[in-house]
Amino acid sequence: MMTKSSVYDCCIIELNKIHNRSGNITVIEEKIDIPFSIQRVYYLYDVPGGSQRGGHAHKDLHQLIVSASGSFDVVLDDGRNKKVVELNRPYYGLYVVPGIWRELFNFSSGGICIVMASHKYSEEDYIRVYNDFIDYKNV
Numbered sequence: 001m002m003t004k005s006s007v008y009d010c011c012i013i014e015l016n017k018i019h020n021r022s023g024n025i026t027v028i029e030e031k032i033d034i035p036f037s038i039q040r041v042y043y044l045y046d047v048p049g050g051s052q053r054g055g056h057a058h059k060d061l062h063q064l065i066v067s068a069s070g071s072f073d074v075v076l077d078d079g080r081n082k083k084v085v086e087l088n089r090p091y092y093g094l095y096v097v098p099g100i101w102r103e104l105f106n107f108s109s110g111g112i113c114i115v116m117a118s119h120k121y122s123e124e125d126y127i128r129v130y131n132d133f134i135d136y137k138n139v
């Protein structure tokens with residue numbers, strides 16, 4: 001558990017880009033391109049304009065959030081500080097450490113958000129109520 005984690009522990013990771021006239025490739029290998037092992041990948045798509053996703057924190061989960069197509073904004077919140085990050089390139093990943101409240105919004109039409117996660121899905125790992133998050137962070 002990382003109850004003391006802060007938004008400043010989260011960062012943009014510039015991923016590799018294998019450039020080719022017929023298109024680019026970005027590769028993400030666990031423990032090489034990102035600082036954790038990947039147990040799960042999921043993606044958000046067909047997000048209606050004006051929708052908000054996220055709105056929760058994780059106790060133990062590390063994530064890398066990538067805009068594979070289009071753009072969206074992510075608000076990170078550690079209970080004391082907030083940081084807003086725009087993701088709009090497939091070769092930039094936002095590394096989010098455990099213990100951070102996050103909200104995703106401003107999805108462009110056709111936007112696709114890919115998330116690499118350090119653990120399998122577990123509802124017990126979620127904090128879904130903001131006041132519970134503030135208690136958890138002991139702010």
Ligand code: TYD
Binds near residue numbers: 044052053054055121
């Ligand atoms: P949630 O993580 O709350 O979505 P978001 O943060 O994008 O708004 O998940 C939405 C629903 O999908 C919830 O009922 C749980 C389910 N879900 C899974 O079953 N497995 C998963 O890996 C994920 C990410 C979600």
